[in-house]
Amino acid sequence: MNLEEIAELTGVSRSTVSRVINNDPNVNESTRERVWAIVRQVNFHPNAAARGLAAGRTRVLGLVIPMGVSALFTDPYFPILIQGVSSACNANDQSVMLWLAEPEYERRTIRQIMHSGLIDGAIVASMLMDDPVVQALAEGDLPFILVGRHPTNTRVSYVDTDNLDGARKMVAHLLRLGRSRVATITGPQNMIAGADRLAGYSAALHDRGLAVDLELIVEGDFTEAGGYSVMQRLLPRRPDAVFVASDIMAVGALRAIRDAGLRVPEEIALAGFDDMPFAERSEPPLTTVRQPTVRMGSTAVEMLIDLIEHPDSAPHRIILPTELVVRKSCGSDLQ
C-alpha cells in the first residue's frame, strides 16, 4: 500500500494525497476529507524511510550512550534517562534510535550516526571531560545535544543537573549540623559530574570560610566496591561526616563504616547523591541529592528538535536544579 494506490482509490494525484497526509493547508476541504477517509479505511501509513529520503527529515532522533566508562547500565540513571527521552519523543511524534556505544565499536558507531541518514539529530549522554565521541560530533554537522555539560567547547548545547550546587547544598547541610570534619568520596575526576560535585564540596567549605583538607578528599569510582575500599582508607583520618558523590558508593561506604564498628549517623554522618530507589531502603535511609533525570531527557529532546528546526540558533545551556532529600543517615534528627 503506497501513496500511488491511495491516489488511485481517491481519484486525486499522488501529490494531493501527500499534501493531505502532511497537513498542507493548500487542499480543498472536501478533497481532504475524501482522502483521509480512504487513508483511514485502508489503514495506510506512509513509509518513513522514503519520507526521510525525500524530505530530508526522518523524525527519528538518536540517543547515544557511550558505554566506555563502565557497566553504568546496571544503575538506574541511564534507564531513567532513556525513559525521559523516549517519552518526550512519543509526545513529539519522533522515534528514537538507541546507540549504546561499546568501546570496541565506538568509532564505527559515531560514523554510523553521523552518516546514516537515519536520524535528524542526536542526544549524547556523555560523561567524560574529554570524550572523543563529542569531539567527533562537534566536527560533523549533525545537530546534537549533550546530556551533561561540556567543560570547554562553548559551541555545544547541553542540559545538565546542577551538580555543583547540589553538592554544595548537601555539604552546607552537614556543616550546619555541626559536623567539623566533613570528608568527601568523589567520583572519578575525568567525569564531569565527578569534578562538579567535588567543586561543590569545596565551595561549601569556602562559603563557611573553611580550608579544604586534602586528607579528607578521596577519589572513588562510582561503584559500591570502590566506595567500600575508599571509605576504609578514609576512616583512620577520623571524619565525622562524609559526602559521597553517588548513592551506590555511599552504600559501600556505609558497609565499611559498619564493619569498622562505627555508627551512622551518630559517629559519622553520611550523605549520597542521585536519590536512587535503594537510597530510601538502606539502613539507615540515605540522605541524598535528587536530580531530575527524566526532565533532563525530555529537555534534551525539546532542545534537539528546536536545534534541528533552527540550525543556526545560538547554543543553549540549561542547568536543572537539584533537591536535598534529608533522611536518617545524616543525623538531622540528632540535634
Place this chain on the structure above:
Amino acid sequence: MNLEEIAELTGVSRSTVSRVINNDPNVNESTRERVWAIVRQVNFHPNAAARGLAAGRTRVLGLVIPMGVSALFTDPYFPILIQGVSSACNANDQSVMLWLAEPEYERRTIRQIMHSGLIDGAIVASMLMDDPVVQALAEGDLPFILVGRHPTNTRVSYVDTDNLDGARKMVAHLLRLGRSRVATITGPQNMIAGADRLAGYSAALHDRGLAVDLELIVEGDFTEAGGYSVMQRLLPRRPDAVFVASDIMAVGALRAIRDAGLRVPEEIALAGFDDMPFAERSEPPLTTVRQPTVRMGSTAVEMLIDLIEHPDSAPHRIILPTELVVRKSCGSDLQ
C-alpha cells in the same frame, strides 16, 4: 557526498561503486581496490535510509518494550536486556530502534513499527499472557521475535528463561533442606513469568508427592511494597520457608519478616528469583535464581536476523536454563 560523486572520482559507474560497497563478488579486483581507496579517503558512508528504500532492508531492528505493566524500568531487567540486544546488534552490523510503548501511545506505536519501513523486524519484550501488542504484530507481516514465551500462539518464535524449571529447582532445594511449610509469593498471574514460576513451585511439591496448600500461596505484584504487605498476610500461616517470585519482592518480604520479629533463615528460609545486583548485598545475602538476561537479548537478535533472512522457516522456541545461586537467606549452612 554520495555514490555518484564517488563514481566520478573513481571513474567507474554508480553501479560498480554500489557493488564494491556491498561486497558483490562480481567486481574486478583492481577496480575494487581503487574504489575502496577513494571511499576511505573521503570517508564515505552510504545513506542508510536510501539503502533501505532501494534494497528493502534497512539493517535496523526494533526493540519494543511495552511499559504498560508498570514502571518496571527501574529494575535492571530491561536495561540488561537492552544491553544484550544492543551489543548483539553491534556485532551483527545492525542498528537498534527503541520503542518504549507507553500505554497511551501503544496503538500508535505498534502501527508505526509495522509500517515505518524503518526496521526489518522487531524484538518484543512482552510480559503479559495476552498482550494486544503481540496480537497486532501476529496479524501483520513484520518479522518479530518475542522475549518471553507466548502461551498460546504456536506460530510465534520466542526465547525465554526456563522460569518453571528455575522455580522448581529452588523449591526442591528448600524442601531438601528439611523445610516442610514452603510458601510462595507469586508474581501477577496475568504475567507469563508469574504463572510459570508458580507452576514450578507446584511441580516441585508434586515431585515430592506433596500436596499444594493454597493457604501458602499468595499473589504479589513484583514490587517491594507488595512483597512486604503480602508477606504480612502470609506470616500468620506459619511458613518455614518462602519462595518469592522476584528479588525485589523478596526484599520487601524480608523486611516484613524482620518487622514481625522473626529471623531469616533460622525461622523462615527465604529465596528470590532474578539475581539482581542488590540480592547479594541484602542482609542476609539472598538465595535466588539467576536468569541469563543478556543472552536472551543476543539470542533474540540472532533469531530475528535468521527470521528476516528466512521468513518461511518454522517458528523457533528457545528456552535458556537458569542457575541456582545459594546464599545465606535459605539457611543451607544451618544443616
Place this chain on the structure above:
DNA sequence: CTGAAAGCGCTTACAG
C-alpha cells in the same frame, strides 16, 4: 566484469 536504466515511496518546487 561493467554500465544504463528503472525503481524503492515519498516530497516539493513549478506551472497552471
Place this chain on the structure above:
DNA sequence: CTGAAAGCGCTTACAG
C-alpha cells in the same frame, strides 16, 4: 487548489 515531473541516494535486474 491540483497535477506532472524531478529528485532524494541508493540497489539490482538486464544487456552486453
